[in-house]
Amino acid sequence: MKIVVAIKQVPERDAPIHIASDGKWIDEGDLNYTINEPDAYALEEALQLKEKNGTGEVIVVCAGPERVQSTLREALAKGADRAIHIEADDLGSRDTLGVAQVLADAVKSESPDLILTGLQSDDLGLGQTGVVLAELLGIPSATIIMHVEPTASGLKVNRELEDGWFQHVELPLPALLTIQSGGNKLRYATLMGIKKAKTKELKTVPAAAASGAPAITLERVYLPEKQKKTEMLTGSPAEIAAKIVEKLKFEVRVL
């Protein structure tokens, strides 16, 4: 099975985020970047499918500036067979369709059996790139996948629904799945992996220029504004308890 894993490089989780002076993006100066977490699970799923199968190829693909190559190298170190870097310095100015388009261009010629990607990104969290990519390639897709099982005709997957419910879906190959975090256990990078990664292919392809203006543009980037409300309840303990229950029921609506 030939599996393509589309990954994204995002700022580290606890990185101190500062808004750039133009207010349109974040200051990338002293940020450290890492693999988008759900993408790490997508990669893990791909590696496990290959290991279970005994044969196959895992290709990681990532669009972005040169710095994304470190994330691709890490993916190679964890066991991916080769990597494709789509050179694009203007990713921030492209909308989901634009990003999916460059990914589709790079992936099409590989004609993979399966495409995996994280269900959303840690930075923007739009959750659309995978689905749009499937649409552009004309293949079926399923989202928020916790478990993948190959069958004779295709795949059987578990979609995570709300409240602990799962949906079991069967779909033919080729297909695209967006993977939810936590379905598998991630592996750690090894010295041997890093050394092997050096000999693996990392191909660089240019991204086609954006075709026309993006449908969505960023107006302003800002940090979430903290809203903290404190209200002191007074009265006897019984009265306070009654007030708390009322607030939990009608204001917070958790009861």
Next chain:
Amino acid sequence: MVAGALQMTVETRCFAGSILFFQQPGFHPTRVLFAEPEHFSTLESVLLVAAILASAALFFWRFGPILRNILRSKKDANFSLFPLGRRVWDFFWEVLCQGKVIRQRPLPGLAHAFVFWGFLAFALVSVNHFATGFGLGFLSPERLLGGLYFLFAAVWALLVAVSIAGLFVRRFFVRPIWLGKKVSYESGFIAFLIFLLMATYLAAYFVAPGSLQIKALWWTHTLALLIFLPLIPHTKHLHLVLSPLTVFLKRDGFSKIPPLAGDEDFGLVAGKDVTQLISLQTYSCVECGRCTEHCPAATTGKVLNPKEIILGLRTYLNEFGPASDTPLLTEQRIASPDNPPAKYLSMEAAFECTTCGSCEYQCPVGIQHVPIIVGLRRGATNTGAWEDDYGTKLFLALEKNGNALGLSATERDKFIQKQAFPIFDGTQEYCLWLGCMGGYDPKGREIIADFARVMQHLGTSFGVLKKEKCTGDPARRLGNDLVFQTLAEAGLKTFETAKVQKIVAICPHCVRTIATDWREFGIAPEIEHHSEFMARHKDRLPKQQGESIVYHDPCYLGRYQEIYDEPRAVVAQAGTLVEAPRSHERSFCCGAGGGLAFLGEEKGERVSHVRARELADTGAQVVGTACPFCNTMFRDALTAVSDTPPQLLDIAQLTARALPASQPQSSESQPPVSGGVQ
């Protein structure tokens, strides 16, 4: 002249001999001579040559493959004989003086030393013994020097005979479990041979020279020696030949983990990764079991048994050879009838080691267990063969968050802000290293905060680093060279950028790793443990009276860095020092080392409980620690093993509690502790 000398000899003999033969009835003083056969027939000489050749041939037939295995093992990367001084001293103290053998097991140790020294005394006698067989004897019992030497050897013969008999009784009747469950009959036979050698030697004082009896004694002695020789290579007695060399050649430094050599080296994966030093060490094992006796894993019901790791390696080398690609760890080999999965050289065993170093410290023949066990872990971790949920979580936390607790670095920032620690900017004398425990763990933070108060009290300027990552200690000990190297290089760079000159830390693991393990990638600034710092200033620290404090030696401070007195000096200033039954270099691990603090539940009894019980049983009011990991292990363990657990405090806390409160307003409401500041 000659006559006079002879006369003197006789007198000396009489005097010395009288001790030996006082109770012999009808004893005639002038007959106290060591007897030797006077004449050997040609047939006897031919027989002797044949016997010697046969014995030597058998010896080399068995020793040859061992020597080949050692020599054909991989060369040790960056091994240097220099500096020689340390090697010469180790050889003198550990081999010639038997210092370690005696000190750590006095009675059997002394018995062993007598046998060893006896063997040395007998070297000359034995050479002369064989030379006599060819009429070439050079030591004459008739001469002063010869006679005296024979007497000297006789004293040793007696000591050896008594000692070997004692050791025989110990091995076959007392049977300490450390010697192994299986009784070694070969050892018994060899003990018998040694006894026979001594007996036949001593008996030669009671027979006439040239008599039939002396001939019989001479031949018995000869055959005993010649039978002994070929028994050496395949029994634990191989240590007679190898261990002096092993002690001389052992790697410099305690528990030193050698650098990986080249792109194909991932640690001990297969036979081809076993180095000459490791080979030599495994063949030197004398199976005394001191390593096992002191092992916190082996004594609490884990699979790991350091002796069996060494013997397992030896069996591997004998079966597969030093060039083999067969994995060392048994679960990675394809199990077959010829290859039953042995439990000792297994992944499970390798990852149960706390790297406390007791085994290595105790080993009398120079085996360095920790680098071997860590080497096996490296082989498993660097290749991804080790799959452990906790281990993976730890490595990912170190990769992503840069600390072993997996918390966000902003947590550390908040703590620094709350404590109002100054940021190190090059103007302060010390860089205070927080470490993962000091920066993130609630109890570790208390220790750091208290130590900072001690520094402030002493007027020492310090600052903390704006950003700090783990030293990589747990990754290092668990064999993850990728994470360790990344963290070590990042740490070195941080110190360089911040222009740090001197570091002080509360964690012995951090100190050891920064000072020693990082050296592979660069030289870190001078670093010391807070016990050293406080001991240096102890006269200016408050003297407290009353409470009894039992001090627990952390492995990474004691055995690893030989810091025993400094923390005790601090404890003595804070109360009455009580010693635990096992202390100093024999201290028993808390169970946290080697990355085990971050792994899952232990098999058998918890190491921390065993130690906590021991500490609580001293009856001391306080348990004093000098390592945040020991502290965290004992926190739960003490309450689990005792209904009225002693208080648990780090030496920094013991000191800081008597300091005047730092805020002026609280110093008014809180009078100094009784016996407080002086």
